[in-house]
Amino acid sequence: MIRHAMTVVLATAILLLGPALPVRAQTTAKDVSQKASETADAMRSYTLEKKDEAVAQARKLAADLDAKIRDLEAQASQQTGEAKAKSQDQLRDLKAKRAEAGRKLDDLTRASKASWERAKEGFANAYRDLAESYEKAAAEFKK
Secondary structure, three states, X not given: OHHHHHHHHHHHHHHHHOOOOHHHHHOOHHHHHHHHHHHHHHHHOOOHHHHHHHHHHHHHXXXXXXXXXXXXXXXXXXXXHHHHHHXXXXXXXXXXXXXXXXXXXXXXXXXXXXXXXXXXHHHHHHHHHHHHHHHHHHHHHHO
């Protein structure tokens, strides 16, 4: 079960965070929601005994999205006018959601037996929100 959950997390992360190719522009909001939900569900399946694995996976997911956000920042720096203003708004939103995911990752790291379930749920939800926002922003940058 845990091995399956980790496989789902890794596969979903690769799909969500893989290189942005033109084909990805065809990904629908429903597809993005589905992939983010699968990642969140996989994170929820970790037991307290697998806390170190869960935290390591959560850190990897966050670091991968950080790199993708930096790529969007680089793209935004090349834009001008209204497109740049819109991109900067999207980046502010992404950074706020990334900060929230970071707080939830900290909670996950410090979670005790009593707070483990709540911490997993909090990170899974924050990550899903962040991933969905990233996908929406990335799609806008391609327009």
